[in-house]
Amino acid sequence: MQKHSQKEHLYKLLVIGDLGVGKTSIIKRYVHQNFSPHYRATIGVDFALKVLSWDAETVVRLQLWDIAGEYGGEPFAP
Numbered sequence: 001m002q003k004h005s006q007k008e009h010l011y012k013l014l015v016i017g018d019l020g021v022g023k024t025s026i027i028k029r030y031v032h033q034n035f036s037p038h039y040r041a042t043i044g045v046d047f048a049l050k051v052l053s054w055d056a057e058t059v060v061r062l063q064l065w066d067i068a069g070e071y072g073g074e075p076f077a078p
């Protein structure tokens with residue numbers, strides 16, 4: 001729950017780059033504090049949310065969009 005005195009900032013971060021450079025790994029490490037050496041190519045888009053307590057008055061929400069290096073997934077729209 002958000003306190004009334006807190007300000008919330010939302011940032012959307014698109015993580016783009018060539019296939020296999022470590023985009024998914026660095027997002028997983030940052031958000032979930034874990035790392036897997038097994039390679040699994042991202043299909044379409046993965047999405048992670050990181051909430052940072054920036055200071056007593058400020059909450060920062062990072063939306064991390066993990067885009068597949070080569071587009072091979074379903075279209076995003078239904």
Ligand SMILES: Nc1nc2c(ncn2[C@@H]2O[C@H](COP(=O)(O)OP(=O)(O)O)[C@@H](O)[C@H]2O)c(=O)[nH]1
Nearest residue numbers: 019020021022023024025026036037038039040
């Ligand atoms: N040794 C090592 N391997 C990494 C590192 N970052 C990613 N990898 C490996 O590189 C491969 C591709 O990583 P991935 O995050 O899936 O790349 P993406 O295609 O950019 O999302 C995976 O097998 C990872 O385990 C790193 O910092 N060190």
Ligand SMILES: [Mg+2]
Nearest residue numbers: 023024041042
């Ligand atoms: Mg990936």
